[in-house]
Amino acid sequence: MAAARGQRGGDRDVPAAPNAAEVTMPIPPVSDTPMQRARAIPEAAVARLAVYLRVLSGMAEQGIVTLSSEELAAAAGVNSAKLRKDLSYIGSYGTRGVGYEVSVLVDQIERILGLTRSHSVAVVGIGNLGHALANYGGFPSRGFPVAALFDVDPDLVGVPVGGLPVSHIDDIPKVCAEREISIGVIATPPAAAQAVCDRLVAGGVASIVNFAPVVLQVPDHVEVRKVDLAVELQILSFHVARRADSMNVNGSALGNVDGVVIGR
Amino acid sequence: MAAARGQRGGDRDVPAAPNAAEVTMPIPPVSDTPMQRARAIPEAAVARLAVYLRVLSGMAEQGIVTLSSEELAAAAGVNSAKLRKDLSYIGSYGTRGVGYEVSVLVDQIERILGLTRSHSVAVVGIGNLGHALANYGGFPSRGFPVAALFDVDPDLVGVPVGGLPVSHIDDIPKVCAEREISIGVIATPPAAAQAVCDRLVAGGVASIVNFAPVVLQVPDHVEVRKVDLAVELQILSFHVARRADSMNVNGSALGNVDGVVIGR
């Protein structure tokens, strides 16, 4: 199918500029370009900025005008040094001795995250999860209007869900282009996910959120974020097991091998 | 406890271990952390092991008995060196020149992830999302039986959802103890999440998955994993914006090399 990339043994051999996110040279040209925005923000920081934004929105609603990094950090569940460093990636908008103005931070984070314009979302697979997503009010209100729904089931096509009629997946490319969909959300059964993904890509969608528990193969210019609940549960399971292990200290050597294999 | 109100170097409220020596010492605090004996598996590797496990299960169903790190890595969407390193954290179960036996890896990963026993799950907030979760067959089949459902709505209490009757949130502590719930899933509106979380903790639940867009405050021994769709969308938005930016940059240095695509 798509993406023949990656099979070949040495496709990654080329040492040439893999991902030089930030090629900061030891001596940055002192003559800084005025509009030198977007200087590599660490991936992890971007995720946190989104969290700060939400916390700040809540603060704004409560009428809070100014706060310190310490306060915001506590509310966001991170330590204050990290918070300040994160904010420093987007500029210097604080006042020493005082703190930050909520509205300024909100504006700046929105700018950096590209939230000054809205991004239309398409949901594919209107089953249990798809219904929940289509009905969820939290996306439109945050600049992510759900502008298209798709399913393969003829009984669903044409039926309005959350006020929007479901289209057939064969129309994905056409509808996505028409409605300028920029983000596709896949909520189909795993077996259908790759095919759906391919269609979305064919329709010009370059950002995808995938709920189906499969690894999608996509061209390089497409970005996929997976939301995998089973993995989350298993990570928790791991920590539970780890915790239990460290309890019974002595016989820790790979305890039992009781072959109680679950399911499968 | 957190004590240390205040100034001196950041005090953190996060898990803590390294006691920051209060006095500023010219020399770094003597590195004393011998207790960290267990060769810990990197957090990031744990998440990937869960993915490998799923891919391997699929392989097993297809009757594949043996495979190489290269093959598994391709199927899991990672590079093979990383895959081998990840596997090396759990032991040496491969055969040089040959590869890995699928069934062995499945067993070992399940052992490490603590999947040799099942973990009962409780879902709180049986709305759109909660219904989807309660009806989802993917959890029970992977060793995470949904053993309790809770909601505050009197019209819902007693109604079976996915074959299991909904209980009232006031019974969280009691029911969780009775049914030995080990993982709680929060799918309530944001405003109710913290209160629900507190009850789960009171009921002895030490692992929580939170779908509500709020930062939960929990005691140290409780682990929370948040699933935040809005954040995912905003991260995608950020990359879209960034991509657009690098487009309209006049053909300066950035040009080709900047394959800044972080998420791959």
Added chain:
DNA sequence: AGCCACTTGTGAACGAATGCACAAAGTGGC
């Protein structure tokens, strides 16, 4: 003005995760 208490922004130390490259260990052919 001068002092002081407070808070930001950031260089630098530290630590975690990734990717490379190759010795070691195995298989199969002869």
Added chain:
DNA sequence: GCCACTTTGTGCATTCGTTCACAAGTGGCT
């Protein structure tokens, strides 16, 4: 038994991310 070939497991360099700790600003108070 030896050689050619394959693939694992891991030491090492590198890159990415977090935390520390402090100079540099800011505003209030006397």
